Amino acid sequence: MPRAVSGAGARDLTELVRPLERALVLGDTAQATAMVEQALDAGSDPVAVLSGLLAPIQRRIGERWQRGEWSVAQEHIATGVSVAVTECVAQRVRQWYPVTRGRTVVGCPEREWHALPALMVGTALRRQGWEVTYLGAATPAERLSSHLQKLDPVAVAVSTSLAGGLPHARRFIEAATTVGVPVIAGGAAFGPDDARARALGATAWAASPQEAFALLERLPTTVDPVEPLPAEPLAEQRALELTHHRLVERVTQRWRPDAAEVVSGPWQSTDAESDLASVLHDCVEQPLRTLQGALITGDDRLVREVADWARTVLVERRIDDGAFADLGAELAAVLDDLPLAWSLLERHWAA
Structure with missing residues (x-):
């Protein structure tokens, strides 16, 4: 009861x-x-x-x-x-x-492993009486499509925490709207307003489960398939996706900040060297992933956000601020044949 x-x-x-x-x-x-x-x-x-x-x-x-x-x-x-x-x-x-309303599907797109926010949203929707199919983390768009054909939901809710997941969120949105199902987008990667969600073709954007409740009551019964993304940014995004691991390797071979002080300092870790290696790898990988999201959403704020994040992560670990500038230079060097991505980095990394 x-x-x-x-x-x-x-x-x-x-x-x-x-x-x-x-x-x-x-x-x-x-x-x-x-x-x-x-x-x-x-x-x-x-x-x-x-x-x-x-x-x-x-x-x-x-x-x-x-x-x-x-x-x-x-x-x-x-x-x-x-x-x-x-x-x-x-x-x-x-x-x-009890279930008193229609079915919703909640999940995270491929490459998004932060499933906790989606689990919270799904639980909150179930509390409001919605039947919820929870897909969990890193769900390929093809898997979503198969569920939609079987379940005929009222809506799909896609949760994305990291900007690198935005291209796959777009594929989630494409899969849902192709069969006429409206999509509510949410999560930290979509930012503080609906700009990125709208750019990717989502039907609506929710900042909280409470907003999702209200939106579900107002969503259209069916929607049209999303319009194609602009060709040039999409081409560069796909090129970055295809060459991602090679680009990460090229940057990590050249960018080697001096972290001796961190490893010997008071950083609380039982295995500081291993943790630091993971952190430095993230500082290379996340900007390259985030550039993909910036290209297809047209939102320059993403680059400034990931730059602020990388600078904070490095400074808080006592890595000299010069390492941040060096990282930006090395990232730019591997983007020389991708003019849109290179321009985004050059204009917003140090800003």
């Missing part, structure tokens, strides 16, 4: 912030799920638990990694606990709330 939200339950959420964050820090899945189950039993709304409690804590965990306070392993352990907590909430939602 549905549970009403009580005032006591709402207060419990405030009291849970510190202990729940501590459980995620320690990787204590049993303690984290027990606390959330107690809050739900006390009357807390599942959507409030996810969006008002767990999501902000998860964001802070990502910020700790970005600042160099946590290793990759620590961040993955905490995220694993968050996934377990969300699955616990999802199980309660399925038990307590």
Whole structure:
């Protein structure tokens, strides 16, 4: 049976912030799920638990990694606990709330492995009575197409956290709209407004599960297939995709920042050299992936965002700021036959 939200339950959420964050820090899945189950039993709304409690804590965990306070392993352990907590909430939602509305399909496009936001959105939609088919992380557009033919959903919700997933989000949108299904786009990669979602052909953009609820009520029954993307940016995006691994290898062979101080310093990691190698690889890979998203959305902000991210990651690990400028130069050097991508990098990397 549905549970009403009580005032006591709402207060419990405030009291849970510190202990729940501590459980995620320690990787204590049993303690984290027990606390959330107690809050739900006390009357807390599942959507409030996810969006008002767990999501902000998860964001802070990502910020700790970005600042160099946590290793990759620590961040993955905490995220694993968050996934377990969300699955616990999802199980309660399925038990307590009946399906009263049509079916939606929720998932992440290919190359998008950050499935937690999509799981939260799917759980929140199920709480509102929607039947939800959750596809999870890194779903190829072909797999989505096969599900759409069988399920005939009211809408598809696509979640993308990293800008490198935007080309595959476009393929998700193409697959859905080809059969007339409207698409709601969301996630950090789509930015603070609907510009990128609209550029990729999404029917609507939602900044939160609450916005997705309202949008689902207003979506058209059917939509036309998306218009083709502009030819020249699309050609460069596809060239970057095809040559991505070769370009990453070329940059990493030439860009070797001096990180001796980091490895010997107070950075909290049991294996600092391995973690740092992963971080430096991301600093090469993410800009090249992000350029693909910038090309097909026409949103220059993506390049500035990934540049700010790379600079922060390097500086917080005590790597000299000159390494950031050197990275930009090496990235530009491998883009000499891609004039649009080269121009985006030159105009926005150091800005």
